[in-house]
Amino acid sequence: MTKPASTLPERDARTMSRLQKLRFFPLAVKGGKGSYLHSEDGRRLLDLSASWGAASLGHAHPALRAAVDRALSDQAGASILSAINEPAVSLGERLLEITPGSGDRRVWLGHSGSDANETIARAAVAATGRPRIVSFKGAYHGGTAGSMAISAHSVQEHAAKAEGLVALPYPDPYRPYGDDPSGQAVVRLLEQHFATDCPPEQVAAFFIEPIQSDGGLIVPPPGVMRALCELCAKHGILTVADEVKVGLGRSGAMHCFGHEEIAPDFVTFGKGLGGGLPLSAVVGPAEVLDFAATFSMQTLHGNPVSAAAGHAVLDTIAAEGLAENAGRVGAALQKGLRALADRHALIGDVRGRGLAIGVELVRDRETREPAAKEAAKVVFRAHELGLVVYYVGMNSNVLELTPPLTLTEAEAEEAVAILGEALADVAAGRVPDAAVAPYEGW
Ligand SMILES: Cc1ncc(COP(=O)(O)O)c(C=O)c1O
Structure with a gap:
């Protein structure tokens, strides 16, 4: 019997040091173009992190x-x-x-x-x-x-x-x-x-x-x-x-x-x-x-x-006027996120400038109790739905959006729609604790 070939996550687990891992979900990237990443399992994901803001021009920009x-x-x-x-x-x-x-x-x-x-x-x-x-x-x-x-x-x-x-x-x-x-x-x-x-x-x-x-x-x-x-x-x-x-x-x-x-x-x-x-x-x-x-x-x-x-x-x-683009698309993205806040009680605060945006999740808007487990579940579910976004914060409860500066308004709308679905799924208990347990985050 031939041994089944290892997947990239399996090889990563066997080979790469945990010292440099900050993982939120099982994303293995094969390539990328513009605002999208292509994963090993054949999916196309909208990248709202840009590798923590590093891929400022998106992926594979011709000028770069x-x-x-x-x-x-x-x-x-x-x-x-x-x-x-x-x-x-x-x-x-x-x-x-x-x-x-x-x-x-x-x-x-x-x-x-x-x-x-x-x-x-x-x-x-x-x-x-x-x-x-x-x-x-x-x-x-x-x-x-x-x-x-x-x-x-x-x-x-x-x-x-x-x-x-x-x-x-x-x-x-x-x-x-x-x-x-x-x-x-x-x-x-x-x-x-x-x-x-x-x-x-x-x-x-x-x-x-x-x-x-x-x-x-x-x-x-x-x-x-x-x-x-x-x-x-x-x-x-x-x-x-x-x-x-x-x-x-x-x-x-x-x-x-x-x-x-x-x-x-x-x-x-x-x-x-x-x-x-x-x-x-x-x-x-x-x-x-x-x-x-x-x-x-x-x-x-x-x-x-x-x-x-x-x-x-x-x-x-x-x-390409990317600072202006960040200001314009960032404003549209914040507006979309604020509209989400009207429907999702988990959102306590939306803030940012341009394309540096934070969405703070809380269990209760009065007490502002940080919703850390929920943040882990929202980013996990968003990944399942085709969006890459991570969380930050001393309370591990702030979704951080730092997409490529080339992000378009249509892509911002797509991101808001996916986040809305992820928030609804988490609030309705459709993401079990066991799903996020393997990902340590921070
Ligand atoms: C504000 C700020 N300064 C410095 C650093 C460190 O940068 P690097 O990880 O590229 O060494 C980071 C990384 O997240 C950062 O967010």
Whole structure:
């Protein structure tokens, strides 16, 4: 008797480490085009995650394919550490052009949001001689030791924190710190830290996410980020805006921090910058980014093929008006989701900017009890019905929508219809606990 061939999920279970698995349902991807993924079992799924926002141009975009093909057909090495290559330098020039800021600035190129945030955290501390960092509870700045050290997400409770790290509550209008939806209580808390246990002259940098993504896709109330950044600037503390997930068009503007009317000292980019290829960047003052040589380098940093992908992404965002598209289609998507909220009591809140949208699920709209099990079931059922969407949040109850920036209104409508069906099925008890039990999520 011949042994039946293994499926991809079976081979994955036998072969690939659980250390890097964050699974919600049994999706095995064979390919993809535009906003759709093709699964091993022959289905076509609408991708509302875009691999956590990385596939910013959707899948197999012709501009990205052409750029990568060109870069590989006459390959300018693989690294910028010991030899200069044109695609990396011109990408740096372009990032300086599109990122607001003044004075002498530099660009550092890496290959993940984690390495970008780790680099600027280490460099800010080393260059200023100030040992401490301020960030937010729920922040996910990366999965390397140095980026986890300045993060405060529940999934990383095992990780060592930077000495003296202060993690402020994120200004969350739906679950407000100190019962103050305006967020001003967070500003007062930072003032209090500065006056007591965290003298500001000890703080090198303040890390913000203009929308807190993995902590629950939270949009801060107006003016709060600005007030916090101003308070830090008053004490010579450098602001770092982590735009890794929500930057470069996703929010409906080129930079998500633009909505907050702040001027961060440093900006970190990742995910969508490479359109699905490994690429990240830090942009900011030369004083810090030039303070030492050989301080933060990995062999493939400044890789010309990744840099070429970055060029294709920036070209396409401009040529196809993708920031505007994210704003327009995102508004239609939010409208559709709010209409769903009228019919589905599980939806407690719909929020976001452009194509960075969160749908918070609750068991009771009065008490706002997080509906974590239900969120796991909704994403599971949505996958069965042809939609890829994951959940995030410190309470594991926020559906996160970060689709390709190329998403169309028709695709947004399709997504809303599928989500509506998934919500109805979960509310009616048609998704058993046993179905989601094998998927650990987070
Ligand atoms: C806001 C933010 N910063 C940094 C990172 C880390 O990026 P990467 O996983 O590409 O290293 C993430 C990843 O989810 C993120 O959402």
